Amino acid sequence: MDRNTQQSSGSALYPPIDPFDQRMLDVGDGHKVYVEQCGNPHGLPVVVVHGGPGGGCSPMMRRFFDPAIWRVILFDQRGCGRSRPYASVRDNTTWHLVADMEHIRETLGIDRWAVFGGSWGATLSLIYAVTHPDRAAHLFLRGVFLMEQRELDWFYGGGAGQFWPEQWDRFCALVPQQERDDLIAAYHRRLFDSPVHEQTRFARAWAAWENALASVRSQGQTGEPNGEYARAFSRLENHYFINHGFLEQDGWIRANLDRIRHIPTVIVQGRYDMICPPRSAQLLAHGMGSSAVLHMVPFAGHALSEPGIASQLVKSVDRVATAQDGLLRFE
Structure with a gap:
């Protein structure tokens, strides 16, 4: 389907495609990570x-x-989706995930x-990118979360609750x-x-709170989250948040931006994002x-599926592909 036909259908996205490669990659520590590739194998x-x-x-x-231009690699992080063991927090930190991404790239x-x-x-x-600045050719970022305490305080300390009091x-x-002075810790004990x-x-309650605020069009009615998924999602998210993302200091990302200022970066942010407010994107x-x-x-708002968010991301990705001048490689 060409671009004009696709856009006239009311969707900013490209048509659905299937992977040309799917595998379970052994990344060590007893973890196997699901990886797939789709699009152009030489793109x-x-x-x-x-x-x-x-x-x-x-x-x-x-x-x-x-799909004619990009070689698209998707993966489920440790403990997520099709990766195994499911919902495991053992040997599951930010630094394990960074190492897994490098393992995927090298493989x-x-x-x-x-x-x-x-x-x-x-x-x-x-x-x-901060850890491997020579391997990231471009960054496309949406709904920016910098893993800072002020962001956790906003979402789990009552800031967002001022807008969504019932939820x-x-x-x-x-x-x-x-x-209730530390809901992350209180939920951690119960999860x-x-x-x-x-x-x-408790996992369903944790997931429902986040889901209710994802879309600007949300009325706060999310239904009952699937129990197995909610338990995996909530335990992993809480595990990372109670450990402050396993970063050695608050504000670690911003303190290390000098390592990646050479990398072209596109940031797409919803003005009314209640989960990750725009201040982080601006900073x-x-x-x-x-x-x-x-x-x-x-x-x-926050969701990847928001029409304005999706449209801007596709435009930004297309612009970079055009700038590569059909070379199908990053110089």
Whole structure:
């Protein structure tokens, strides 16, 4: 389907495609990570980094890239999606995930690749780039989360709850009043130190709080999250947050931006993102200087599926592909 036909159909995304390669990659520590490739096997390589922590890749994530131009690599992070062991937090830290990305790159014989990630995926993309600045040819970031305490305080300390009081009250209600000064810690005790049925009950509440705020069009009604998925997602996310992303200092990403200021970066941010407010995107753009372009989408929230977000991401990816002048490689 050509671009004009596709856009006239009302969707900014490219048509659905299937992978040409799927594998389980042994990354050590008892973990096997699901990896897939789709698009052009000889095209511009791009790795897609999903959110969470605790989410997983999805077929929709393939559709932000022209399959004739891009070699698209998706993977499920440790403990997520089709990776095994499922929901495991053992040997599961930010630094394990960075090492896994390098393992994937080397296994696939890629020298440099673009990195595409949103929310926690943007966090991990930035940490990967800081750690391996010679391997990230371009960054596409959406719904920026810098893994800073002020961001956790906003979402789990009552800031977002000022806008969504009904959902916030439901999230807090499961925890005794005397523990509500630190909801991440309170949920951690119940997600990890209680029977499985109790873990699932708290996991559903944790996931429902986040899901309710994902879209600017949301009315806060998300339905009941699947118990198995909610337990994996919530335990992994809480595991990362209670450990502050396993970073050695608050503000680690911004403190290390000098290592990646040479990398062309596109930032796409929803103006009304309640999960990752625009301040972080602005701070990142300022810190990156002239290498970064920030697109603030006027009527959009956090979700990758928001029409304005999806449209701007596709335009940005297409622009980079055009700039490569059909060479199908990163110089």
